[in-house]
Amino acid sequence: MGESAFEIAINCVKLVLVFLLMVQMVPVLVWLERRGSGFIQNRFGPNRVGPLGLMQLLADAVKFLTKEEFVPKAATKLLFYAAPVFALLPGTLAFSAIPMASPLKWGEHTFLIQGYEIGVGIVFILAISSLAAYTILMAGWGSGNKFSLMGALRASAQTISYELALGLSLVGVIMMYGTFNLTEMIHAQEGAMQFQAFGFTISSSLLPNWGIFYQPLAAVLFFAATFAESNRLPFDLAEGEAELVAGFHTEYGGFKMLLFFIGEYGHMMVASGLMATFFFGGYNIPWTTTEQVYQWALGIVGSPDWASALSSAVHFAMFFAKLAAFLWIFIWVRWTLPRFRYDQLMDLGWKTMLPWALANTIITAVVVFAVSQTW
Amino acid sequence: MPLGGVIFIAVFVTVFGCLCLLAGRLLGGKKHQDAVKLAPYECGIPSQEKKDTKVSVKFYLTAILFILFDIEIIFMYPWATSFKQMISDGTGTAALVAMMIFILIFIFGLFWEIRSKALEWD
Numbered sequence: 425m426g427e428s429a430f431e432i433a434i435n436c437v438k439l440v441l442v443f444l445l446m447v448q449m450v451p452v453l454v455w456l457e458r459r460g461s462g463f464i465q466n467r468f469g470p471n472r473v474g475p476l477g478l479m480q481l482l483a484d485a486v487k488f489l490t491k492e493e494f495v496p497k498a499a500t501k502l503l504f505y506a507a508p509v510f511a512l513l514p515g516t517l518a519f520s521a522i523p524m525a526s527p528l529k530w531g532e533h534t535f536l537i538q539g540y541e542i543g544v545g546i547v548f549i550l551a552i553s554s555l556a557a558y559t560i561l562m563a564g565w566g567s568g569n570k571f572s573l574m575g576a577l578r579a580s581a582q583t584i585s586y587e588l589a590l591g592l593s594l595v596g597v598i599m600m601y602g603t604f605n606l607t608e609m610i611h612a613q614e615g616a617m618q619f620q621a622f623g624f625t626i627s628s629s630l631l632p633n634w635g636i637f638y639q640p641l642a643a644v645l646f647f648a649a650t651f652a653e654s655n656r657l658p659f660d661l662a663e664g665e666a667e668l669v670a671g672f673h674t675e676y677g678g679f680k681m682l683l684f685f686i687g688e689y690g691h692m693m694v695a696s697g698l699m700a701t702f703f704f705g706g707y708n709i710p711w712t713t714t715e716q717v718y719q720w721a722l723g724i725v726g727s728p729d730w731a732s733a734l735s736s737a738v739h740f741a742m743f744f745a746k747l748a749a750f751l752w753i754f755i756w757v758r759w760t761l762p763r764f765r766y767d768q769l770m771d772l773g774w775k776t777m778l779p780w781a782l783a784n785t786i787i788t789a790v791v792v793f794a795v796s797q798t799w
Numbered sequence: 800m801p802l803g804g805v806i807f808i809a810v811f812v813t814v815f816g817c818l819c820l821l822a823g824r825l826l827g828g829k830k831h832q833d834a835v836k837l838a839p840y841e842c843g844i845p846s847q848e849k850k851d852t853k854v855s856v857k858f859y860l861t862a863i864l865f866i867l868f869d870i871e872i873i874f875m876y877p878w879a880t881s882f883k884q885m886i887s888d889g890t891g892t893a894a895l896v897a898m899m900i901f902i903l904i905f906i907f908g909l910f911w912e913i914r915s916k917a918l919e920w921d
Contacts, residue, residue, distance in 0.1 A: 432803075435803075435804055435807075436804075436807055439804055439807060439808040439811070440808075440811060442808075443808060443811065443812060443815075488823075489822060489823060489826045489827075490826055490827060490828055491823070491827055491828060492827050492828040492829070492830060492831070493823055493824045493827035493830075494832075494836075496837055496838070496839055496840070497837035497838065498838075498839050505820060508816065508820070509813055509816030509817060509819075509820065510813075510816075512812045512813075512815070512816050513809060513812055513813070516808060516812050517805060517808060517809060517812075520804070520805075520808055539804060539808060540801035540804035540805065541801060542801050546876075547876065567839075568839055569839040569840050569846070570839070570846070570852045571840065573852065573854070574852075574854070577854055577858045580858075580862075581857075581858050581861045581862070584861070584862060584865040584869075585861060585865065587865065587869065588865065588868050588869060588872060591869065591872045591873070592872050592875075595872070595875045595876065595879045596879075598876060598879040598880055599879040599882050599883070602880060602881070602882070602883040602884065603880060604876075604880060669840060674840050675839070675840055678823050678827060679819050679820065679822065679823030680820065680823065682819075683816055683819060683820075766920060767919075767920035770861070770918060770920055771918070771920075774909075774913075774918050775913060775918065778868075778909065779909070782902065782905065782906065782909075785875065785902065786899070786902060789882065789895060789898060789899075790895070792882060792883065792886070793882075793886060793891055793892075793895050796883070796886045796887075796891065
């Protein structure tokens with residue numbers, strides 16, 4: 425953390441704020457999901473409690489809280505209680521590592537707008553978010569119900585299978601940026617498109633310098649794999665309600681159920697944040713650099729401290745807009761695509777996405793090597 | 800050092816989760832439990848199988864194969880970070896050839912796995 429007590433306190437407050445942001449997003453997302461599904465399916469969705477049904481979230485929370493606390497007799501109590509608590513951890517830990525705005529320079533202090541900066545950002549996030557498989561297994565085994573166990577086995581097998589395509593699709597991305605550090609990746613995507621090839625500098629003011637234009641295949645594979653990682657449709661075989669009731673959380677209700685929800689939406693937010701960071705310029709405003717935004721802010725407010733604060737705020741708004749766009753795609757896809765069959769799902773992961781990710785790695789390596797040669 | 804931050808937020812979230820469970824316990828409605836309600840969830844009939852029900856060995860096989868391939872992928876990560884650096888240092892050709900050989904072994908493994916029907920779900 426920091427050197428002084430002041431910095432440690434600031435870091436702790438920041439981490440709690442990131443966590444609260446994540447938790448507060450969940451009711452909004454649940455509302456969006458229900459209204460969105462109503463919109464897509466040409467029906468109303470929640471519209472009775474408060475304006476546009478916005479108070480539905482509060483009503484739901486109260487209802488969750490006042491539900492009878494229940495543990496089935498066959499359950500392993502420790503695992504049954506521990507699973508929903510640990511479901512919160514992977515999403516929170518991974519989301520804290522994503523940079524959300526340009527650093528705020530105030531006097532001699534520099535505040536990073538993220539929970540903590542980790543040099544090996546990608547490796548940390550991948551390692552932490554794959555821990556979610558343990559939560560699912562704990563819930564499935566601890567419930568003492570065959571539906572839960574089957575759902576948990578399916579979910580964990582699916583998570584680890586798509587982990588391969590996910591990890592491999594990022595090799596090309598890492599090769600392009602030459603770093604594990606998310607902040608450096610975002611800096612590499614500043615401004616309009618510009619890159620070196622065969623000793624020439626090629627630039628175009630038509631496109632922003634985003635990762636998706638260099639790694640389109642990786643972007644598609646990564647995004648598809650994150651759907652499987654967060655157990656969302658079309659990969660929600662873990663809770664295919666026609667076969668397995670509700671999958672690994674069949675026996676859960678009340679607040680324990682809500683904690684699983686927070687975990688799942690946390691996963692979606694991590695995936696959306698990573699999509700924005702790797703392929704869509706992170707907190708950068710398209711076609712501009714962090715420095716340009718700072719100069720613009722300096723022209724408006726004058727003092728360097730406030731200019732830094734303003735540019736941080738603008739960047740945060742940009743990051744949030746990108747995050748929201750991807751979260752909406754998550755919801756949109758859920759009501760658009762039908763569910764796969766389990767063998768189709770595994771085939772897609774192992775026999776389609778993994779070879780394509782491998783091909784992406786080879787092509788990227790060869791192209792990076794080739795364009796570095798000068799004629 | 801971010802480690803302190805990681806530990807702090809991990810502890811904070813765990814405590815938060817435990818408090819949520821406690822709140823659910825304290826505020827939850829009155830308990831009404833009988834043998835049928837406490838039984839494992841099933842569609843109105845007694846549950847036929849215990850929780851150590853038999854599961855397909857394919858899950859186990861998938862997990863083993865995952866570990867193999869995941870470790871191979873992790874080997875590519877440090878290489879990918881330093882590939883551009885190695886090119887500018889003049890060792891790019893060796894780095895590329897070495898990684899291509901490694902990927903060839905990877906492809907051979909994947910091909911063999913598909914041919915031996917380790918990934919068929921029937």
